[in-house]
Amino acid sequence: MDDFMAGLVADLKPVRRRRPAVEAVVVAALFAAELALWLLTDNARENLVQVAMTTPTFWWKLASAGVLTVIGCAAALSSLNPAGSPRRGLVAFGVGCIVFLIIGAGLDWSLGLTNLAARLPLSAGLDCLSYLVPLSLPPLVALGFLMRRGAATDLPGTALACGLAAAGWGAFVFVFTCPHDDPLFVAIWYPVAVGITALLARLVLPLVSRW
Amino acid sequence: MAESEWSGLMAAAQAGNGGAYRRLLEEVRVWLCRYYGRRLPPSMIDDAAQDTLIAIHQKRHTYDSSRPFVAWLAAIARYKWIDRLREMKRHSTEALPEDIHVEGHETTVITATILETLLGQLKPAQSTAIRLVKIHGLSVEEAATRTGQSVSLVKVNIHRGLAKLAGLVEKEDPAHG
Known part of the structure; x- marks a missing residue:
């Protein structure tokens, strides 16, 4: 044991202490860079300003994705300290989802649940997934890198929080492209995309972040 | 040793002070042996303590000196304890020697x-x-x-x-x- 301790002491080098606030700023900057790049490469919806931004659905989508991203990031970053836990943040994320779905349901009661086949076309839904999931990957890589550098003690929970935060941001970016203004479409297909990203994170991140 | 003293030693270790680090590791090793002594069979205590000391070494940058050191240490020790329980599940059992x-x-x-x-x-x-x-x-x-x-x-x-x-x-x- 003495040789072992001597080995650890001999290996000691000064370290830069982890600063969650700095990590939050770096994450925010990377997320903003993705959004800027996405919009600068002409991916915004054509009638974004004239039509989309005048509908309550657009602002509902944007606010939901933004707030859920913040909750997810807070849960993930606070759990990178061994004594931290993502559980409260995950519960808050779940509550946030329910609240935003209720608000979404309140946006357009006029159609109710009628004409579902026309309102939830599979091809459009898959098209939505083909944007949302890839857009979530850059933020997921960034959060995964921080998770690997940190010391999460609840690896599945932290991985899930990273996945939800990344999916939230992917959704936020996609809102500027998404041509669908029907809250029912959003309430069905966006959560599917979030679920896929969260599942991916839950399966992969614990494997690369064990310590 | 007082909580604040451990916290100070770790802060010094983060800055590269080897003397403070050695002292801290020795204190922490005693704490860990006591911790695992209440949770693991005697044959596993040393390995678990050593594993945890390595984890502390690798993740020392995650300690924030404005927060309690023991809570940070206990969280790592618990994480490694769970690891040990999982390991027991993975590995085949060997019979204990009679003269243990x-x-x-x-x-x-x-x-x-x-x-x-x-x-x-x-x-x-x-x-x-x-x-x-x-x-x-x-x-x-x-x-x-x-x-x-x-x-x-x-x-x-x-x-x-x-x-x-x-x-x-x-x-x-x-x-x-």
Whole structure:
């Protein structure tokens, strides 16, 4: 044991202490860079300003994705300290989802649940997934890198929080492209995309972040 | 040693002070041996403590000196404890030698109490299989004969029981660790 301790002491080098606030700023900057790049490469919806931004659905989508991203990031970053836990943040994320779905349901009661086949076309839904999931990957890589550098003690929970935060941001970016203004479409297909990203994170991140 | 003193030593170690680091590791090793002495069989204590010291070394940048050091340390120790429980699930059991050295009864009694409390929360078939194979050192075949379960059922019960044990420990409030 003495040789072992001597080995650890001999290996000691000064370290830069982890600063969650700095990590939050770096994450925010990377997320903003993705959004800027996405919009600068002409991916915004054509009638974004004239039509989309005048509908309550657009602002509902944007606010939901933004707030859920913040909750997810807070849960993930606070759990990178061994004594931290993502559980409260995950519960808050779940509550946030329910609240935003209720608000979404309140946006357009006029159609109710009628004409579902026309309102939830599979091809459009898959098209939505083909944007949302890839857009979530850059933020997921960034959060995964921080998770690997940190010391999460609840690896599945932290991985899930990273996945939800990344999916939230992917959704936020996609809102500027998404041509669908029907809250029912959003309430069905966006959560599917979030679920896929969260599942991916839950399966992969614990494997690369064990310590 | 006072909490604030440990915190100060770790802050100095983060800045590269080897003397402070050595002193801290020695203190922490004693704390860890006591911690694992209440939670693991005696043969696993040294390995668990060593594993945790390596983890502390690798993750020392995550300690924030404005926060309690013991809470940080206990969280890492608990994480490694859960790792050990999972490891018990993965590895095959070896029979304990007859002349195994037992240092004292107090620690053993406390370990047994904690283990009994946890085992009491499993299904009887699972806790019996774990007791016979993982604690008393019987082979899976002997445990099968003793309990009337098939060999594969004993294995399944051990596997599921240890998974549940790890889950129970994870759910437990770390502050009580």
